[in-house]
Amino acid sequence: MYRPKIIAFLCTWCSYTGADTAGIARLKSPAHFRAVRVPCSGRVSPELIMRTFDQGADGVLVLGCHIGECHYDSGNHRTAKRMPVLRSLLEFAGLEPQRLRLDWVSASEGERFSRIATEFCNEILALGPARWRVSEDQYRTVKVDRPPISDYTPPVFDQTLFDKQTDGMRKAAQELLSSQQVDCVIGYEEDQRGRTRPTFVYQPDDCSRLVWNQSCTHNLAVYLSKKLNPNGAYNSLRGGPSVAVVVKPCDSRTINVQLAENVYTREQLHIIGMTCTGVKVQPRSNGYLESLQGTQLQQRCLDCSERTPLVYDILVGEPPDDLPDRKGISSKALKITQLNAMSPTERMDVWLSEFDRCIRCYACRQACPMCECPTCLYERDDSLWVSAVNGWGGVGLNEKRTFHLGRAYHLAGRCIGCDECERSCPVGIPISYLNQMLASEMETLYHHRAGASLAPPPFVTILSGEEGLT
């Protein structure tokens, strides 16, 4: 007979005692449970749940105190906010969403515990064993259909438009440096091969190096935390050096997020905002987009209608007003719809095929302006969240998937969609699908758009009136 493996994380102040109450009252509860006693449901981190499934769990049940009854005031608020998002992420990666359940049971509700536990067990029994864990030597790859590329033809802009902006940017930079308002200007330059890349200018005379064109894809905010907060996170908030940075509209939202997270202060930063018509596909974009290099706009730009940065000190260039609204025409939007239409099993195979290519170079993480942890959770040597097993197929796939899903989750409500992770990936894993899916989830659930304002991301705040419990 099939005996499902069900892990139940029970809060010691409520549901753990609730389970006891059920036992004392001699109520029937299923025997497939392995109860893990935790100090608070807020302690049950999403990483823990993902690893539980990686180890072969068929279902995970998290039971906490009713809202308003948390022993630590707001621990269960965090759980309440996290779980729906985590469930959507796992569902998007191919897990049946019913396998993860969050509910509330107080210490006296023995009957409620018994009912929820029985319900959950029956549901898992009906679903059968989970296919989530990839076992030794298993190799699951499917041919991934790339979505058709939209036939949108971007308007061709006169080179003088960019030359004018380049001039304006150089002048602004020069003035900031010669008046010693800033120590450094972070902008773009062209290298010998004609590729545009980030550059750091310290002398007013060197400003002629700066350029602005449709290859300025890098999100320069990635350098800000290191520049402005060189001693590590959150300990030198006053009186640090000041720099100027060149930003596109998307990058400006990054700055809003970093400011909301106190990575540096607004006074340290001088923002040279550029009006933007979209950046083009770079030589290192998705393999199947290769034919579009240098001609087609990046997929993210097809879905973007922001033309002016949200936050800036100087604005360079007139906001173009004759651009059609292109929201939702990218192949990315199409692919996410396609993925959502698949069965969980099909979706899981697609993602495993994509993650299989990962070489764990961590370029995605390093290129991400939001990945600011001094030591990544997945690279700590004092607690092994992921094993070092790498390579193609087999158990290493669990580790790769955990890293990518974990990273995507950490960016929920913080990722502004600059797609630098995807562009940096040497093997073209479409990481941005995960980010975009979570971004729309955060918008639906918490009405939060990353970087649209200085509002902190939803996961660090408690539930507000309109945020429902799902």
Next chain:
Amino acid sequence: MSRIQVAERTRKYISREQVLQWLAQLTGEMGLIAPKDIDGYVFYRKIDDADEILLDYTKPVLSIKDVFFPPSDKLFLIEKSAEELKLLPHPRLKEQVLFGVRPCDAHGLQALDAVFISAEPVDPYYTQRRENSILIGAACREMGPSCFCTEMGSSPDDTQYMDLMLTEVDGGYSLEAITERGCILLNRISFPLEDYYPKKPAESAPALPRYPYPSIESWLDHFSDKYWEDMSERCLSCRACAYVCPTCRCFDVRDETQTGDDGSQMYARIRCWDSCTGSAYRRIAGGHNPRPEEAQRLRNRFYCKFYYFSQQYGPDACTGCGRCIDVCPVGVDITEVLQHITGTRVAEQNNPAEVGVL
């Protein structure tokens, strides 16, 4: 592996269809690793179905390094039961054929062999994989925009380390046996092949170096340059350059517990790729990091390639494949470093064959 004198080598003419037919046969006989398209990216991967093999490709994303020195290698497993502790050794590898190896990748074996085979202690895992692999090279049609193999002592038709070499000639290929082992494989082809006579002994004009190649002494004067700080400021400390490199061979060794599918506990010693560009690479017990800055780490990468490695083992640890240039998300360029060390720079962007002096 004994190489055959150039004059005595067997050369056969083989058509495109015949190549695929031959590879299909090999797939059945022994393990075959060949270029394969995976969602628009080309990788050397194990081939189950000969239809997957690519004949027209430029440079796979990763070099063939991972065949000999995998991203993670379980050196041994310890199985623990109530009664005993059992040590499970590394599985022995069967003979395998690597098809479509690019000369730059094969050239990378020079550096890997120097570390894993020629220097003590000899690495048994690497050695075994090298011995059990037959390399069928594929000459490059032309050099790509980021290639500079000619500067690094190789060339698009270099046969070094190959057992057999496939070169495109008038509508088909010439298949040349470079070693005895390659000759045996060639003779085993079940259908008749005509001899191929090169029209002229290949006497290609010496290619002009596009990038200057610095002497080993010249590196000594540049260690304290401010250049390293300036050029590395944009470095993101990822490891993409090292992981795609055919010669980067740094590794980390971890002991981990592993749960089997049946819930059993095992202990594995794992050797996995590591890279000096990552910030944790030099961190030591107690948390001290002797190389905390990107400038130090990136400088180390280039000094290792052209100075430390050459001093310790002889050859350079760069083959000029240009993959690090292709994958770097922020445009760090190894050929710029070479130009800095020699004090020259490429004069014309459009005509990189001309080298100018600063």
